Amino acid sequence: MKKKKEVTIYDIAKKLRLSPATVSRALNNHPGISSQTKKRIEQIADELGYRSNTFASNLRRQHSQTIGVIVPKLNSYFMSMVISGMEKVANEAGYNLLISQSLETVDKEVANTQVMFNSRVDGLLVSLAYDIRSLSHFDVFTKRGIPLIFFDRVADDYKATSVIINNFRAGYGVVSHLIEQGCSRIAHITGSLLRNVYLDRFNGYKTALSDHGLDFDKTLLLETDLSENAGVDCAEKFLSMNPRPDGIFVANDTCAVSCILRLKEAGICIPNDIAVAGFNNDPISKVVEPSLTTVNYPGREMGEIAVTNMIDHLNGSSNIHTTNTIILRSELIVRQSTKKMNIPQTHE
Numbered sequence: 001m002k003k004k005k006e007v008t009i010y011d012i013a014k015k016l017r018l019s020p021a022t023v024s025r026a027l028n029n030h031p032g033i034s035s036q037t038k039k040r041i042e043q044i045a046d047e048l049g050y051r052s053n054t055f056a057s058n059l060r061r062q063h064s065q066t067i068g069v070i071v072p073k074l075n076s077y078f079m080s081m082v083i084s085g086m087e088k089v090a091n092e093a094g095y096n097l098l099i100s101q102s103l104e105t106v107d108k109e110v111a112n113t114q115v116m117f118n119s120r121v122d123g124l125l126v127s128l129a130y131d132i133r134s135l136s137h138f139d140v141f142t143k144r145g146i147p148l149i150f151f152d153r154v155a156d157d158y159k160a161t162s163v164i165i166n167n168f169r170a171g172y173g174v175v176s177h178l179i180e181q182g183c184s185r186i187a188h189i190t191g192s193l194l195r196n197v198y199l200d201r202f203n204g205y206k207t208a209l210s211d212h213g214l215d216f217d218k219t220l221l222l223e224t225d226l227s228e229n230a231g232v233d234c235a236e237k238f239l240s241m242n243p244r245p246d247g248i249f250v251a252n253d254t255c256a257v258s259c260i261l262r263l264k265e266a267g268i269c270i271p272n273d274i275a276v277a278g279f280n281n282d283p284i285s286k287v288v289e290p291s292l293t294t295v296n297y298p299g300r301e302m303g304e305i306a307v308t309n310m311i312d313h314l315n316g317s318s319n320i321h322t323t324n325t326i327i328l329r330s331e332l333i334v335r336q337s338t339k340k341m342n343i344p345q346t347h348e
Contacts, residue, residue, distance in 0.1 A: 007045075007048045007049055007050040008050075009023045009024050009027065009050075011048060011050075012041060012044050012045050012048060012050060015044050015048070016040060016041065016044055018037075018041070022037070022041075023041055026038045026041040026042070027041065027042070027045065063122050063314070064119070064120045064121060064122055065094060065095050065096060065122065066095065066096045066097070066098050066119065066120075066121050066122060067086075067090060067095055067096070067097055067098070067121055067122060067123050067124070067125060067307065067310055067311075068097075068098045068100075068116035068119065068121035068123070068124040068125065069083065069086060069097050069098065069099045069100070069124075069125045069126075070100055070101070070102060070109060070112050070113065070116065070124070070125070070126045070127070071083070071099070071100075071101050071102070071127050072101065072102055072103070072104050072127055072128070072129050072130065072153065073101055073103065073104065074099075074101050076254075077280070077282040077283060077284075077299075078152075078280050078282065078297060078299045079127070079299070080299075081299030081300045081303070082127075082151070082152070082299045082300070082302050082303040082306075083097075083099065083303060084300055084303065085299065085300035085301060085302065085303025085304035085305075085307070086125070086303035086304070086306065086307045087303075088303075088304060089303075089304050089307040089308050089311070090307050090311070093307075093311045095122075095307075095311060098116065098119055098121055100112040100115065100116070102128075102129040103129075104129045104130040104131070104225075105129055105131065106129060106131055106132055106133075108129070109128070109129045109132060109137070110137045113137045113138060113140075113141075114137075117140050117141065117146075121146070122146070122147075122314055123146060123147040123148070123149070123310045123313070123314060124138075124141055124146065124147070124148050124149075125149050125150075125151060125306050125307070125310065126138070126148065126149070126150050126151070127150070127151050127152045127153045127154075128150065128153040128154070128155060128195060129153075130191065130192040130194070130195065130225070131192065131194065132194070133194065135155050135157075135158045138158065138160075142159070142160075147310060147313050147314065147320055148160045148161075149161045149162070149163065149306050149309060149310055149320060150162045150163070151163040151164070151302055151303075151306045152164065152197060152302065153195045153196060153197055154196050155196075156196060161309065161320040161321070161323050161324065161325070161326065162324070162325045162326070163302055163305055163306045163309070163325075163326045163328070164196070164197075164325060164326070164327060164328070165297060165298070165302075165327065165328050165329070165330040166200075166327055166330065167196065167197050167198075167200035167201045167204065168200040168201070168203055168204040168207075169204060169330075170201065170204065170279070170295045170330045170332070171200065171201035171202065171203070171204025171205050171208070171249070172204035172205070172207055172208045173204075173208075173295070173332045174204075174205075174208075174249050174277045174279070174293075174295060174332060175204065175205045175208035175209065175249055176208045176211075176212070177277070177293070177332060177334065177338060178247040178249065178275055178277060178338060179208065179209075179212045179214070179247075181247070181271070181275055181338055181339070181340045182246075182340055183245075183246045183247030183275055184214060184246065184247075185217075185220070185243060185244075185245045185246050185247070186205075186209065186214070186220065186245060186246070186247040186248070186249060187220040187221070187222065187234075187238060187245040187247070187248045187249070188202060188205045188220065188221050188222070188248075188249050188250075188251075189222045189224060189226070189230070189231070189234050189248065189249070189250040189251060189255055189256075189259065190202050190221065190222070190223055190224070190226075190251045191223070191224065191225065191226045191251055191252070192223065193223060197251075198251055201249075201251050201279070202221070205249055219241075220245055222234050222237065224255065226250075226251060226252045226254065226255040227254065227255065228254055228255065228257075228258040229258070230255050230258075231250070231254070231255040231256065231257065231258030231259035231260075231261075231262065232258050232259070232261075232262045234255070234259055235258075235259045235262035235263050235266070236262065238259075238263070238274070239263070239266050239268075244273075244274065245274060246273070246274055246275065247274065247275045247276075247277075247338075248274060248275070248276045248277070249277050250276065250277065250278045250279065251279050252278060252279050252280050252282075253278035253279065253280045253281070253282040253284055253285045253292060253294055254282065254284065255278075256276055256277070256278030256279075256285075256292055256294075257278070257284050257285070257288045257292060259276060260276050260288060260290075260292070260337065261288070263276075270290055270337055271290065271336070271337050271338050271339060271340050272340055275293075275337065275338040275340060276292065276293070276337045276338065277292070277293040277294065277337065277338050278292050278293070278294040278295075279294055279295045279297065280294060280295065280297045280299075281294045281295065281296040281297060281333060282294075285333075285335070286335075288337075290335070290336030290337045291335035291336045291337060292335055292337045293332075293333065293334050293335045293336075293337050293338040293339075294332075294333050294335070295330050295331065295332055295333070296330060296331040296332075296333055297330055298328050298329070298330070301328055302328055305326060305328065309323070309326070
């Protein structure tokens with residue numbers, strides 16, 4: 001089916017025997033056009049099916065009112081909260097978001113970056129894919145002066161503002177809590193150690209062990225994609241160990257819950273045999289039995305702050321280049337999965 005020709009202001013002007021300039025001013029609510037003329041023009045525009053070309057209009061003003069967002073995956077509770085926060089702030093400020101996902105691959109992230117550039121986004125917000133090593137695909141933005149902010153999974157060695165939590169401190173806190181519960185052989189299930197979030201949590205884990213006089217055992221470190229399947233696979237590995245770990249720190253809740261379920265199927269008592277802690281405070285952490293100790297990661301706040309800083313920079317009210325890193329507060333939430341019955345409990 002042949003696509004119909006787009007209606008233009010010239011079609012409206014011809015219909016009403018007015019100048020295109022008059023039609024344009026009326027559609028843009030210019031005060032110099034009478035309300036009666038505006039009403040006539042809007043009525044005919046509606047009848048003809050005219051659509052305002054805001055994209056072209058914005059380009060003439062040297063901005064698109066669009067902010068690009070690249071995330072690893074859309075199907076995570078944490079990332080949905082981040083995007084929710086971003087959209088709230090962007091919409092209130094009259095900006096739109098152009099959102100894409102890298103699906104954790106280099107090629108897709110590079111392609112998405114090119115799409116964002118060609119779409120003339122005013123700024124770009126990025127959470128990096130698992131296996132990104134080179135960041136040269138972002139150079140086209142920095143060379144053109146297009147602002148770039150990383151969030152969650154950030155690039156420490158790239159000159160751009162980052163919005164994060166203190167993942168080292170959070171990881172340290174989780175492992176210290178497990179040790180306080182009597183755990184002395186603590187395993188860690190992590191994501192790619194190329195990414196700051198997982199590397200920092202791992203370093204927090206290692207430092208907490210050292211500070212409490214425990215040795216780091218490489219066999220207890222499992223680097224995975226943190227999926228449900230990974231949780232099951234890791235549980236199988238722990239079940240085959242002799243001795244088994246008595247505590248597990250998992251770098252997200254999805255993987256932690258699937259690990260718990262498999263351990264329970266094998267007759268392991270959580271937390272008395274093995275205490276398990278996750279990360280992110282996803283809704284699933286509250287409904288699994290026993291409820292999961294986790295770290296509250298303020299995703300919505302992260303999204304709001306990232307977009308607020310981007311828009312303030314675009315509007316000239318602040319300069320993101322004066323701020324290297326914005327660190328948000330996180331919180332350890334202690335639940336039943338780590339509360340060993342023979343250990344006196346002092347906090348929730």
